[in-house]
Amino acid sequence: MAERIVVGVVDTSAGRRALEWAAHRARSRKASLLLASVVGGAVGAVGEGPVVDAAIAAARSLLEEHAETLKAQGLDVDIVVLRGDPVRQLVSTTAGANLLVIGSDFRPDDADSPRRGAHGLRIVADSSCPVVVIPDIETSDRRGVVVGVDGSPISEAAVAFAAAEADRLGEPLVAVTVWTPVPLPRGARAYPEQYLSSMQELSEETLAVALGGLRSTYPDLEIQPRVERGYPSEVINRAAATASLAVVGSHGRGAVARFLLGSISHEVLAALVAPTAVVR
Structure with a gap:
């Protein structure tokens, strides 16, 4: 159809x-x-x-x-x-x-x-x-489809949509996973290196799993995986500022969705630095 x-x-x-x-x-x-x-x-x-x-x-x-x-x-x-x-x-x-x-x-x-x-x-x-x-932004000189990935079923749908769009446009897929450390306990001066390296490794594994099936589906697609420490919407918006499209996931429909949109999707839409797809 x-x-x-x-x-x-x-x-x-x-x-x-x-x-x-x-x-x-x-x-x-x-x-x-x-x-x-x-x-x-x-x-x-x-x-x-x-x-x-x-x-x-x-x-x-x-x-x-x-x-x-x-x-x-x-x-x-x-x-x-x-x-x-x-x-x-x-x-x-x-x-x-x-x-x-x-x-x-x-x-x-x-x-x-x-x-x-x-x-x-x-x-x-x-x-x-x-x-x-x-x-109302000129994007003719931009390239890349940026997608936020967190390993959830919602982000799986976002990755599928973003990969199809990147393939259609003949542009790279920039898949971004962001990890945020827990607040430092009172009296602590720094995070243990083991904790930081473990968070990085777990995030890299999450991203690798999310992208695992794309190579066979889109053999010619250029995939650029990124794992960064920070706050998700800030990292995604920074990457999207030079992209032709940003893709984020949504928690569903209705009043509950309007509340849950208040996190990452809401903040990406509030900045709207690029054409943005919200996928559920």
Whole structure:
């Protein structure tokens, strides 16, 4: 069955980058595209009819324009305009989809951006499929797909996604395992060397196991394993700053997922230094 990619279409720079990213993937994987636009705002307000009708017409016109361009390139494209809560409505389109792609204008130092950033986090937490969040950043001179690896089933899915993307792009897979030592006990001046070397060795073993089956699946894929001491999101963000894609795992869907996203995935998305895929 052919892959189906949903794109949340908005008329912003980041939104256009998201559409370009999704179209590139659709071409290389022979996937179909669903272009989705949501007309938000309160539902049922007095006198909303003409305003909502105009907004829906404008959204449909934008989608039709994009769809016509993409169909001329040989892509299979459908469109849908939805009305209601933007997060809930966009998430509803992911049932049966393989991937959701959205743009984000979020900037940590921009006072006007937290709301858009929060929308992105809610979408990632509630989506039925992996989500790729595209920032308004030029990445044409970047290379490499960075993935965080911790040996969990969640990171196994992230590694599989990242390896497939790196192979598709013809770029190296940079697999990063990060270990963080326990806080030093009161009165201790330094960690025992045996403890530090053991943590390093265990992390190297974890990474080797996670990457073990990739050589046979992707014989031409360049794999760059990295084991570093530090805090996971900081190390991943540093590696992703020059990468074309970062990939992290998520703990699932719904309210619990929104809470658990508060760790590594949340911090990587909050920085958003590269296009970032969140996989479950």
